[in-house]
Amino acid sequence: MEPAILIITLICGMLVSRIGLPPLIGYLVAGFVLFVFGIEKESLPLLQELANLGVTLLLFAIGLKLDIRSLFKAEVWAGSSIHLVLSMVLFIPILKILGLIGLSQLDGLSVAQLSLIAFALSFSSTVFAIKVLEDKGDVQSLYGRVAIGILIMQDIFAVVFLTISKGAIPSVWALALLLLPLAKPLIYKAFDRVGHGELLVLFGLVMALVVGAWLFESVGLKPDLGALIIGILLAGHKKASELAKSLFYFKELFLVAFFLTIGLNGLPTVSDVVLAALLVLLVPLKILLFVYLLTRFKLRSRTSMLASFNLGNFSEFGLIVAAVATSKGWLPPQWLVIIAVALSFSFLFAAPLNATVGNIYQRFQQRLIRLEKPPLHPEDRPIAIGNPRFLILGMGRIGSGAYDELRARFDGEILGIEHKQELVDLHRANGRNVVQGDAADTDFWEKLDRAPNLELVLLAMPHHAGNLFAVEQLKKLNYQGKLSAIVQYGDDAASLRTSGVHSVYNLYEAAGAGFVDHVIHELLPDSETRAEAEANADKSPINANATSGSV
Numbered sequence: 184m185e186p187a188i189l190i191i192t193l194i195c196g197m198l199v200s201r202i203g204l205p206p207l208i209g210y211l212v213a214g215f216v217l218f219v220f221g222i223e224k225e226s227l228p229l230l231q232e233l234a235n236l237g238v239t240l241l242l243f244a245i246g247l248k249l250d251i252r253s254l255f256k257a258e259v260w261a262g263s264s265i266h267l268v269l270s271m272v273l274f275i276p277i278l279k280i281l282g283l284i285g286l287s288q289l290d291g292l293s294v295a296q297l298s299l300i301a302f303a304l305s306f307s308s309t310v311f312a313i314k315v316l317e318d319k320g321d322v323q324s325l326y327g328r329v330a331i332g333i334l335i336m337q338d339i340f341a342v343v344f345l346t347i348s349k350g351a352i353p354s355v356w357a358l359a360l361l362l363l364p365l366a367k368p369l370i371y372k373a374f375d376r377v378g379h380g381e382l383l384v385l386f387g388l389v390m391a392l393v394v395g396a397w398l399f400e401s402v403g404l405k406p407d408l409g410a411l412i413i414g415i416l417l418a419g420h421k422k423a424s425e426l427a428k429s430l431f432y433f434k435e436l437f438l439v440a441f442f443l444t445i446g447l448n449g450l451p452t453v454s455d456v457v458l459a460a461l462l463v464l465l466v467p468l469k470i471l472l473f474v475y476l477l478t479r480f481k482l483r484s485r486t487s488m489l490a491s492f493n494l495g496n497f498s499e500f501g502l503i504v505a506a507v508a509t510s511k512g513w514l515p516p517q518w519l520v521i522i523a524v525a526l527s528f529s530f531l532f533a534a535p536l537n538a539t540v541g542n543i544y545q546r547f548q549q550r551l552i553r554l555e556k557p558p559l560h561p562e563d564r565p566i567a568i569g570n571p572r573f574l575i576l577g578m579g580r581i582g583s584g585a586y587d588e589l590r591a592r593f594d595g596e597i598l599g600i601e602h603k604q605e606l607v608d609l610h611r612a613n614g615r616n617v618v619q620g621d622a623a624d625t626d627f628w629e630k631l632d633r634a635p636n637l638e639l640v641l642l643a644m645p646h647h648a649g650n651l652f653a654v655e656q657l658k659k660l661n662y663q664g665k666l667s668a669i670v671q672y673g674d675d676a677a678s679l680r681t682s683g684v685h686s687v688y689n690l691y692e693a694a695g696a697g698f699v700d701h702v703i704h705e706l707l708p709d710s711e712t713r714a715e716a717e718a719n720a721d722k723s724p725i726n727a728n729a730t731s732g733s734v
Contacts, residue, residue, distance in 0.1 A: 188227075191216055192443060204534060205311055207499065208527045210439050214446015224447040234444045236392070237437030238503060239410045243391035244434055245309070245338050246414020247427040258480035258560070259332035266333075266469075266476055267305050267340060273468060274301035281461065288458055288517060299514055303505050303522055304465060306341065306498035309334045311530055315493055315537050323602060324624035325562050326489040329477065333494060339411075341500040346405040348507050353403035360402065360412075367416060370394075374420050383422070387430045390417065438499075445502055445523045448509075448516065455517060459524035462497075463532055470495040474554070481560040484551035485544055486626065492540045496533040497526045566620055566630045571598040574634070575641045576622040576653055578610055581669055581690075582643035586615055598634075600627075623649035628656040642668035642684070647675040654682045 192213040199209030224231065254260055278297045282289030289297075312330055313322070321327045370390075377386040391410045399409025417423050451459070473491035478484055505522045508514040536543075544551065558564075568574075573589055575582045578601035589597050595616075601607050602621035610617040620627045622644060640657060642650040650668050657666070667686040670676045676687040 185222070187220070188217060188222070188230075188443070192439060196439075204530055205314060207310060207438070207442050208530055210442035211446050211523050211527055214443040214448075215450055216446075217443070218447050218450060222447065224444055227447075230440050230447075231444060233437045233440035237434060237439070237441045239396050239407055240391055240430060240434040240437060242338070242342060242407050243387075243395060243410040243414040244427050244430060245335060246411045246416075247418050247423045249335055249415050249418050251415070251418075253328065253332045254336060256329075256332065258329055258477055258482060260336060262329075262473075262476050262480060263333040263336035263340075266472055267302075267337070269472055269476075270305040270469060271298060271301040273472075274304055274465060277465065281458070286458055286461075287454065288515070288521060296514055299504070299508050300518065300522075302344070303501035303508070304462065304497060304525070305469075306337050306501045306504070307334060307469070307494040308496045308498040308500075308526070308530070309338065310499055311496050311533065312493045319625075321489075321624055321626075323621050324489075324626045325482075326486045326493070326626060327624075329482070329486070330490040330493045333490070337498070338500060341504060342405070342408050342411055344504060345507060346408045348405075348511060357399075357402040357404055360399070360404075363412070363416060370416070371420055374417065374422060374426075379425065383426060384429050384433070387426045388433070390414075391430075441503075442499075445506070445519060448519050448523075451520045451524050452517075455521050456524055459521050459528055462521075462525040463528045466495050466497070466529055466532055474551075478554040478556060481556045481558065481563070483559060483563045484548075484554050485629065486560075486563050487554075488544050488551060489540060489626075492533075492537055492543075495536060496529040497522070499526070502526060564630070565632055566618060566627070567632050568598050568618060568634055569616075570634055570636050571616075572596040572636055572638045573598070573641070574637055574639070575599045575643055576650075577601065577642070577644035578606060578615070578617055579643065579645060582641070583610070583615070585641055585643060590615075622653045622656075625656070628660065631660075633660075637662065637664050639665045639667065642666065642679075647671070647678075650679065651682060654679070654684060658683065 192210060195209035195213035195216065196206040197209070199212070200206050275294065275297050278289055278292075278300060282292060292300075312334055316322045316324075316327045316330070322331070374386065377383050390413050395409035395411075395413035396406030397409075399412075400406040417426070420426075470491045473494055474484070474487045477487035477490060482490075501522055502519070505514065505519045509516050509519045573593060573596060575586055575589075575597065578586065578599040582599060582601075586597055586599050597616060599610060599615055599617040600620045600622055601610065601617055602619065602623075604619050607617050607619045620631070622628075623646070640653075640662070642653055644650050644653070647670065650670075654666060654668075665686075666684045667688065668679050668684045669688050669690055670679060671690050673689070676689060679687055
């Protein structure tokens with residue numbers, strides 16, 4: 184591969200990232216630049232192979248993260264399905280009108296071709312949406328989970344299209360694939376034994392490209408469908424998330440090749456750019472339709488609006504659909520370039536909208552609340568916390584231990600907050616007063632009832648960023664009580680104290696003190712010697728540091 188390809192791609196990606204947009208826009212631009220320099224897609228067969236691998240690994244990664252149960256929620260499966268149908272019903276006549284008023288790219292296209300274009304434009308970008316959610320720290324929020332569920336449903340629709348587009352009747356041996364779940368124990372056993380290094384990566388590639396793509400293709404099915412299904416099969420394993428992370432950069436690197444191949448199809452004309460800009464005007468319709476549908480499923484207007492804005496863009500999967508349609512001759516080749524430009528424009532449109540969605544909601548809050556359908560969704564109702572004196576954010580091992588220590592003296596005055604429902608159920612079974620909520624989510628604080636007698640908040644979440652975020656939210660609520668937090672690193676302790684936390688407990692220092700205490704009790708048989716050692720340990724700098732700032 185020419186060195187210029189890598190250099191130009193890197194430069195374009197870096198320049199686009201500098202202005203806060205996803206690098207994939209830069210990769211599309213790099214493809215156009217390379218086309219200007221006379222590089223043709225046909226001369227780079229390796230690039231096309233890498234592009235295909237990128238799409239396959241993308242679907243495999245989606246499968247690894249897929250919780251099938253989340254797709255059975257009405258707001259996800261029904262919301263995404265109805266939105267897809269209504270989007271096409273709205274977009275097809277709009278595209279027809281644009282053709283009638285003189286846009287040559289649309290003039291003369293059949294209803295079937297317009298349907299393909301509308302189908303491609305109905306998708307939202309998984310890459311863009313998840314990046315926005317991660318930047319905000321809202322991946323686990325209700326609106327984030329709803330948005331991700333809808334994205335996965337859209338991805339499944341795309342895979343079904345890709346499978347149908349293959350056009351060939353599957354082999355009778357395809358029925359044997361129904362036996363794959365029977366091989367799950369054997370696959371999981373291999374998964375357990377590959378460790379955490381390069382063997383894990385190799386295992387993932389074999390599962391995605393051989394057991395998934397190659398096996399399905401050999402029986403006449405779409406290889407991308409195989410990658411998705413094998414990913415779903417592995418999703419229940421405890422190391423599925425680790426595997427997804429280990430393959431992340433392979434997938435991202437190969438997807439660079441996919442976006443480059445789009446740009447290498449040719450430069451957009453001025454009329455193509457104008458049409459792409461007009462197509463972006465469909466994005467507000469997508470957003471409004473999502474807001475209306477999600478409120479019909481009894482989500483709050485704020486939750487619906489945040490999820491809808493997150494989905495307000497065009498998708499890389501739309502590009503994949505367009506690539507298949509143009510390769511099959513179902514659409515003119517220029518449509519691949521038009522949709523690529525429209526995708527880029529939609530990101531330019533969506534980035535500032537997602538940054539200001541809170542302000543937009545505040546401005547139209549009263550009107551939007553009228554859309555809500557009582558009773559509200561069980562996960563989207565106000566969080567009643569009673570009137571506790573002590574609040575513990577994060578009910579893992581440390582939070583649970585703190586709760587039990589406080590309960591010995593202040594029983595009935597403590598409340599724990601935990602985002603995992605299974606842990607909430609376990610704590611309640613053990614007699615602890617715990618409610619479900621994610622303190623690292625802005626939505627949690629929006630729904631939280633006030634506790635006028637709250638005296639102390641213990642920040643026991645495992646991630647420093649989550650604890651810092653909770654401090655900022657408590658300040659916004661004008662909380663006047665005390666704050667205490669756990670940390671793992673000295674730098675974290677300093678930033679928490681700067682933010683207003685009154686006491687900080689360093690886990691590593693505490694572990695050192697606990698280790699010394701254990702040695703004293705277990706390994707010094709003479710009681711006098713032990714008592715003397717304990718007295719000295721109490722005076723030691725290690726023990727003093729470990730206990731300073733504890734609650």
